[in-house]
Amino acid sequence: MILVVGGTGRLGRAVVPLLVAAGQQVRIMARGKSQPFPQKMGDAVELLRGDLGSDADCRQAVAGCSEVVFAASGFGIKDSSPRAVDRDGAIRLARAAAAAGVRHVVMMSMPGAAADGPIDFLRCKAAAEDAVRSSGMDWTIVRIGALLEQRLEIMTAPLESKGKVPVFGSGSAPVTYTSVRDAAAVVVRALRDPALRNRVIEWGSQTLPAHEVAEALLARAGHGSIQRVPAAAVRLLSVAARPFSPFLARVAGAAAWEESGAAAFEFGPARAEFPDIPVTGLQQVLEASGAPGSLA
Template sequence: MILVVGGTGRLGRAVVPLLLQAGQQVRVMARGTSQPFPEKMGDDVELLRGDLASDTDCRQAVAGCTAVVFAASGFGAKDTNPRAVDRDGAIRLIRAAGAAGVRHLVMMSMHGAAPNGPIDYLRCKAAAEDALWSSGMDWTVIRMGALLEQRLEIMAAPLESKGKVPVFGSGSVPVTYTSVRDAAAVVVRALRDPALRNRVVDWGSQTLTANEVAEALFARAGRGSAQRIPAAAVRALSVAAKPFSPFLARVAGAAAWEESGAASFEFAPARSEFPDIPVTGLQQVLEVSGTPGPLA
């Protein structure tokens, strides 16, 4: 049995079908608040409504499992936060998994994770990684870039309603993105390939500027223009928004970090080890999403 924590989220929904195709039995743990909790995901999928804030739920989730995929995140959720999910929740689950005899845990992390990272999210990811390394289990840490599909959805939503695409900062700074399809593929590979055990892997799909993403969205929709938010305004918003919208403050803080250039990284070395895993870039994601409208 493989546990997928956050299995109803964007990444979890991509991982679960791949595990089923590989003949695995899967248990999905999710709160069922940020995303609807399904009645059924397949005959070999056990659904568990649980909260990472609960020791009891974490123990129940890992019971009888040989491996765990941690795909939950509090960054993009308005009703929680990275400290509760990506740090404290992850550490709580890691301890429960170690005590239950889980053999391998795959942790989805973020490029730039470090104890002294410039934004709280990266510091939370670093704390979870540290707990995993000292857990006694086999582990794999996959440090992704920003999820490409999520960024496209954020930028495309105002285009549909207002004909505008928000561009934070200069729009000319490169950012490395990871597509959901690519992230899911390397998760499944890590669960079966010893070459990915006990190592940190930087896994990206394509490096793009915000201007390039915006132009691709304009071409897809056949219309639109950029709504530019200056870098100074982004930095100010990351502080000023905290009292009334911690979510908006997190988004602005991440945008300010990206403007520094630190969100671009070299992913070719890891990719060259696993050339059979396809690379899914911007155009492929847009092609899959079809005609203008919400992205899949």
């Protein structure tokens, strides 16, 4: 049995079908709040409604599992936080998994994860990485860039409602994105390939500045314009919004970090080592999403 924590999220929804197609038994753990809890998915998938804030739920989730994929994140959820999910929840789950005899954990993380990282999300990811490294289990840390599909969805929503695509800062800083398809393929590979045990792998799909992403969306839609939010305003918002909207503050903080250029990373060596894993770039994601305005 393979446990997928965050199995209703964007990445989890891509990983689970791949595992089922490979003949694996899968248990999904999710709260069922930020994303609808799925209907019965067949005999190969067990659904468990659980909270990473609960020791009992974590113990129940890992019981009988040989491997765990931690694909949950609190960054983009308004009623949660990276500290609750990406740090404390990940540590709690790792401890429960080790106690239950789980053999291998695949932990999703992000390039730049460090105890002294410039934003809280990276510090939380570093704590989660440390937890699995010191757990006594085999581990794989998969560091991915911002999910391309998620970023496109965020930028498309205002285009549909206001005719504007937001670009924070100059829009010229390079950002490495990872498509959901590529990230899911790496996770599945990590579960079956001993070459990915007890190591960190950084996986990107394409590096682009925000203005190129925005222009591609506008070209696809055939209407609209770019709405630029000055870098100074982004930095101010990352501080001023904390008392009334921690979610908005951390999004602005991440945007300010991207403006520094630190969100771009080198993924060529990993690609060269595993050339059979797919590469899905911006145009492929847009073409696969169907009609203009839809990124489902």
